[in-house]
Every structure is written in structure tokens, then in C-alpha cells.
Amino acid sequence: PPQRPAINPYATLPRTNVGPQGRRVNIYNNYTKNYSIQFKKPLATNYGSNKYATMPAYNTQYNNYYNQGVGGKGAFGATSAPKRGRGIFNKAVGPGVRVPLCSSCNIQIRGPFITALGRIWCPEHFICVNANCRRPLQDIGFVEEKGDLYCEYCFEKYLAPTCSKCGSKIKGDCLNAIGKQFHPECFTCGHCGKLFGNTPFFLEDGNAYCEADWNELFTTKCFACGFPVEAGDRWVEALNHNYHSQCFNCTYCKQNLEGQSFYNKGGRPFCKNHAR
Structure with a gap:
């Protein structure tokens, strides 16, 4: 017999990740030796539309591409070793x-x-x-x-300030980031331990992560394609999973089921014609 349709035929109405269309990233300027906060707009990548989304909570006073400041004026900076x-x-x-x-x-x-x-x-x-x-x-x-x-x-x-990572005194160059002070060699990804160098880092619950680990640990993934559901993306919540709107398709014929009734078969969506 055909499978029963989902209880709510409108369960697949799309949703939108609201808020500033971007993510909070912290960019290190190798010339001025300072970190600055920026909001990056989505970029086209081989992952699809934009791999910079479902960002953690951030202060909405910053607009896209707003630079909080350099030269120690912002929350991120580097202090040279004393003479x-x-x-x-x-x-x-x-x-x-x-x-x-x-x-x-x-x-x-x-x-x-x-x-x-x-x-x-x-x-x-x-x-x-x-x-x-x-x-x-x-x-x-x-x-x-x-x-x-x-x-x-x-x-x-x-x-001499105390390093927030190792607890020892900082006698040389001091890196100021996320409201703390570090030896430059101690400011690393909270998961894999990789040095950030001049690459962006991402904040989650007050800790810094490299891009790969932040995406892996904290982004919402589309159940169909496996890539993140990003800020500004239309998305669907159905069958206890999240999908990009364009990825919520009939498992057999790939007809898009956004906003339509669908049938649950083995935990996957099917259109009426292929639910038997």
C-alpha cells in the first residue's frame, strides 16, 4: 500500500536564515600586525552558493565589511615586544x-x-x-x-601580561584577541591546535576555531548534499532533518517538494507517484 503522507502537508515551507548576510571573521593584517573584525558577504565556492553561514551569534552593531579598527584600537591586535x-x-x-x-x-x-x-x-x-x-x-x-x-x-x-593559553608571562610579542592575551604561538584553533597565522578564525562560545573545524563542529548541514545551510539560504525542516530548499527532492525522481505534500518512506521524502 502507498505510504501515508506527512501529517502536515506544509511542513516543507521554506525558511530563511535571517540576520546580516555573512559571518563574523577575524582577519590578521600581516603588514600592520593587527586583527580586525569584518563581516564577509557570501562568496561563490565549489561548495555551492556560500560556505560562510550559520554563523554563531554576533554583535549586530557591525555591518557588512565594517572594520572595527586596527593599531590596537579594536578588540584584536598585536603588541610588539618591549625594547x-x-x-x-x-x-x-x-x-x-x-x-x-x-x-x-x-x-x-x-x-x-x-x-x-x-x-x-x-x-x-x-x-x-x-x-x-x-x-x-x-x-x-x-x-x-x-x-x-x-x-x-x-x-x-x-x-608582563599573562598568556590566557599557557598561563606564563608574555615577555616578547603579545597577541590580543577575543578579549584575551596570548603568546603568538599559543593562539591556536580550540579543536585541532593549528596556528592561525594570517588566516581567519571563527568565534564560538568565546573560543577561536579554524574555518575547517568551525564548519565541521557548528554549522547546520543539509541532509541531502551534506554542505552547510548558510546565512540567507532558504531551507526546509522535515523528517527530523534540515535541507536546502533546492535539495528537498523526491528520492526517486528528484522532483522538488518544497511547499508540497510528500510521503515518508524509510525516513526519506518521496512524491506521490513514487511513494508506492
Whole structure:
């Protein structure tokens, strides 16, 4: 006997993924060394119409192709490693030579002096700026932070950010992304562990994923073709599965069944003529 039709003959009315037509991606600019948020419009690919859809929730204040900012102004950026070095010890200047001024006390230096980063110090003033430290920097070297000089110990203890991935201090280049700070080598896909480099990453529940893993883990797939149901796509929910509207066809003759009655046979849709 023929199979009974689906209880609701309109179960296949198409739906549309509403919202901004695109996805939130985070692009790394290799020239400025900054991440920026962009919304990418769908792109034509060999997957069909667009493989960038069913994106996770995002802030609707951003429009397509809106760039939140670079140079550390946005939520994504990179901070270069602080300058490190050692001061150069210089003998007292001779007669007729301009007497240097100490950049700390602003007094002329009649004896030996130290130069570093284009500035001059009395030897006794070339010290860690931390009032609780004051270590001489001539022999141990310095770390510059916002124009001030610190010893390595004070910089690491009081100023260096902590990597959100490994928990250790970031003494060199610091990558700022998803509201956190990382060693560049620690900012990796939350699933496969691949470094992002200058490739886009995708946010889901506060974690970053590479494109392949995000698509695999979080996109809604069409039961017929296996590819994602993307933002802006018309889609059908039937027989406990999701389909692109153009993919919801009779299993035998491939007649499109969108908005029409269909028959359930073995969990797959059939038109009336081929449901026997």
C-alpha cells in the first residue's frame, strides 16, 4: 500500500536564515600586525552558493565589511615586544665639548655618563624605575615600557601580561584577541591546535576555531548534499532533518517538494507517484 503522507502537508515551507548576510571573521593584517573584525558577504565556492553561514551569534552593531579598527584600537591586535638592551658607559667629556644633561635629574654630568635609547643618565640614576627596586641597570640590562626603564625581574612580575593559553608571562610579542592575551604561538584553533597565522578564525562560545573545524563542529548541514545551510539560504525542516530548499527532492525522481505534500518512506521524502 502507498505510504501515508506527512501529517502536515506544509511542513516543507521554506525558511530563511535571517540576520546580516555573512559571518563574523577575524582577519590578521600581516603588514600592520593587527586583527580586525569584518563581516564577509557570501562568496561563490565549489561548495555551492556560500560556505560562510550559520554563523554563531554576533554583535549586530557591525555591518557588512565594517572594520572595527586596527593599531590596537579594536578588540584584536598585536603588541610588539618591549625594547631591551644595555646602557653604554661613556667617559667624561673633554674641555670644549657640550656637557650632557641627565634625563633623570636634569643636571649637567661632569663625570662619566651612560647612554641608552638616545638618552643620557648619571650612572647613579640609570636604575630600575620601580621605587621598591632601584636596581642599577648597567650590568643587568633594561626593559623599556612607555618610556620608563625596568629591570627584567620587575617587568616580568608587574607589567608582563599573562598568556590566557599557557598561563606564563608574555615577555616578547603579545597577541590580543577575543578579549584575551596570548603568546603568538599559543593562539591556536580550540579543536585541532593549528596556528592561525594570517588566516581567519571563527568565534564560538568565546573560543577561536579554524574555518575547517568551525564548519565541521557548528554549522547546520543539509541532509541531502551534506554542505552547510548558510546565512540567507532558504531551507526546509522535515523528517527530523534540515535541507536546502533546492535539495528537498523526491528520492526517486528528484522532483522538488518544497511547499508540497510528500510521503515518508524509510525516513526519506518521496512524491506521490513514487511513494508506492
